[in-house]
Amino acid sequence: xxxxxxxQRTILPEPTLRRLPWYLxxxxxLDNLHxxxxxxxxxxxxxxxxxxxxAKDLSFLNxxxxxxxxxxxxxxxxxxxxxxxxxxxxxAVVIGAGSLGAALMNDKGLSxxxxxxxxxxxxxxxxxxxxxxxxxxxxxxELKERQKENHAQIAILxxxxxxxxxxxxxxxxxxxxxxWNFTPFRIKxxxxxxxxxxxxxxxxxxxxNRMAERK
Amino acid sequence: xxxxxxxQRTILPEPTLRRLPWYLxxxxxLDNLHxxxxxxxxxxxxxxxxxxxxAKDLSFLNxxxxxxxxxxxxxxxxxxxxxxxxxxxxxAVVIGAGSLGAALMNDKGLSxxxxxxxxxxxxxxxxxxxxxxxxxxxxxxELKERQKENHAQIAILxxxxxxxxxxxxxxxxxxxxxxWNFTPFRIKxxxxxxxxxxxxxxxxxxxxNRMAERK
Numbered sequence: 001x002x003x004x005x006x007x008q009r010t011i012l013p014e015p016t017l018r019r020l021p022w023y024l025x026x027x028x029x030l031d032n033l034h035x036x037x038x039x040x041x042x043x044x045x046x047x048x049x050x051x052x053x054x055a056k057d058l059s060f061l062n063x064x065x066x067x068x069x070x071x072x073x074x075x076x077x078x079x080x081x082x083x084x085x086x087x088x089x090x091x092a093v094v095i096g097a098g099s100l101g102a103a104l105m106n107d108k109g110l111s112x113x114x115x116x117x118x119x120x121x122x123x124x125x126x127x128x129x130x131x132x133x134x135x136x137x138x139x140x141x142e143l144k145e146r147q148k149e150n151h152a153q154i155a156i157l158x159x160x161x162x163x164x165x166x167x168x169x170x171x172x173x174x175x176x177x178x179x180w181n182f183t184p185f186r187i188k189x190x191x192x193x194x195x196x197x198x199x200x201x202x203x204x205x206x207x208x209n210r211m212a213e214r215k
Numbered sequence: 216x217x218x219x220x221x222x223q224r225t226i227l228p229e230p231t232l233r234r235l236p237w238y239l240x241x242x243x244x245l246d247n248l249h250x251x252x253x254x255x256x257x258x259x260x261x262x263x264x265x266x267x268x269x270a271k272d273l274s275f276l277n278x279x280x281x282x283x284x285x286x287x288x289x290x291x292x293x294x295x296x297x298x299x300x301x302x303x304x305x306x307a308v309v310i311g312a313g314s315l316g317a318a319l320m321n322d323k324g325l326s327x328x329x330x331x332x333x334x335x336x337x338x339x340x341x342x343x344x345x346x347x348x349x350x351x352x353x354x355x356x357e358l359k360e361r362q363k364e365n366h367a368q369i370a371i372l373x374x375x376x377x378x379x380x381x382x383x384x385x386x387x388x389x390x391x392x393x394x395w396n397f398t399p400f401r402i403k404x405x406x407x408x409x410x411x412x413x414x415x416x417x418x419x420x421x422x423x424n425r426m427a428e429r430k
Contacts (some may be wrong), residue, residue, distance in 0.1 A: 012424055019418040025376045025399035032377060047401045085423030103318035113416045153356040160245060161240045178426050184240035186262045194425040196418045201328045203411045207301030209227055210409040211393050
């Protein structure tokens with residue numbers, strides 16, 4: 001088991017945090033194929049990341065590779081899942097249960113990564129009181145009150161861009177300390193609030209541009 | 216109008232491409248509020264990006280700010296939308312019409328950003344032949360054949376991680392030159408194939424870790 005006290009004290013560089021899930025994806029594959037050991041050189045070849053960088057990244061985990069043998073695949077998979085927090089259940093609410101918000105509420109894959117969406121919130125009277133799958137949609141005005149039962153640690157922000165900041169303010173006011181921001185707006189928040197930006201439309205711009213370049 | 220020949224010749228740095236949608240989000244807001252002009256200093260304060268960086272990023276566009284007045288908000292909004300390719304229609308297919316894939320097929324927001332999902336493909340006999348919204352789901356074996364009518368420029372990859380590479384191979388074999396990879400797997404492709412990685416689960420790991428740190 002990973003020592004959770006150690007995790008909390010170590011500030012992990014963001015690039016490491018972005019690479020660890022790649023390693024997890026690859027070693028999960030190997031584990032499913034009953035491969036027993038993997039070296040950082042092998043991972044390096046497969047993922048196009050420098051082998052010494054991989055060794056450094058994995059040094060944050062409580063696992064040691066053996067000379068000439070490498071890492072135990074099954075153990076490495078388990079350690080990565082634990083370390084990345086995918087095995088713990090994190091309650092979340094979706095703010096803005098429109099197209100993208102409802103889509104995420106429908107994505108059963110997220111629960112496999114430790115995300116437990118317990119409710120959606122919206123301003124649209126037509127969807128307030130309905131359900132997306134099994135998940136109820138409430139009036140955004142009830143966010144703070146409902147938080148007593150929701151115990152959400154994370155708010156997923158999928159509102160129209162012109163409501164991004166005010167919705168974020170509501171979230172913070174309700175005492176939720178982490179915002180997964182899917183809007184392209186750079187929201188402002190106190191330093192103790194964690195913000196992760198996933199601007200999927202920005203990635204589209206990247207694809208379009210790179211496509212045009214290669215023509 | 217932006218000169219599309221210029222766009223194709225200029226290789227934009229990725230960080231610039233990531234910031235441009237932030238500017239767009241902000242100036243769209245201003246435009247809706249009928250604000251007429253905005254300076255890079257103002258954008259800088261709002262988005263926490265260096266003003267000289269903003270001026271540099273915007274220099275890729277066919278727009279000039281005026282001294283002491285700044286940029287025309289409406290024109291800047293239009294130029295950014297054009298430049299980012301959000302106004303052109305790009306046909307796309309979803310490979311893996313499971314939970315995340317179906318979620319994206321249900322997200323009507325994507326079409327506002329120029330993405331036109333025309334079909335989904337899967338291996339699961341239970342969903343082959345069904346529709347997600349109005350979008351048909353076909354057998355993945357028909358990908359190449361269907362491409363004659365689909366004319367997809369982009370394949371959205373939302374398959375389980377152990378099928379990432381083989382699905383990517385099918386996509387490339389079908390002649391599709393851009394892959395929007397939602398799997399955590401680093402797929403390999405020839406140099407003329409554009410790959411954009413949106414690993415939403417990696418962002419979850421980032422949130423969990425940062426939350427643990429601040430406890």
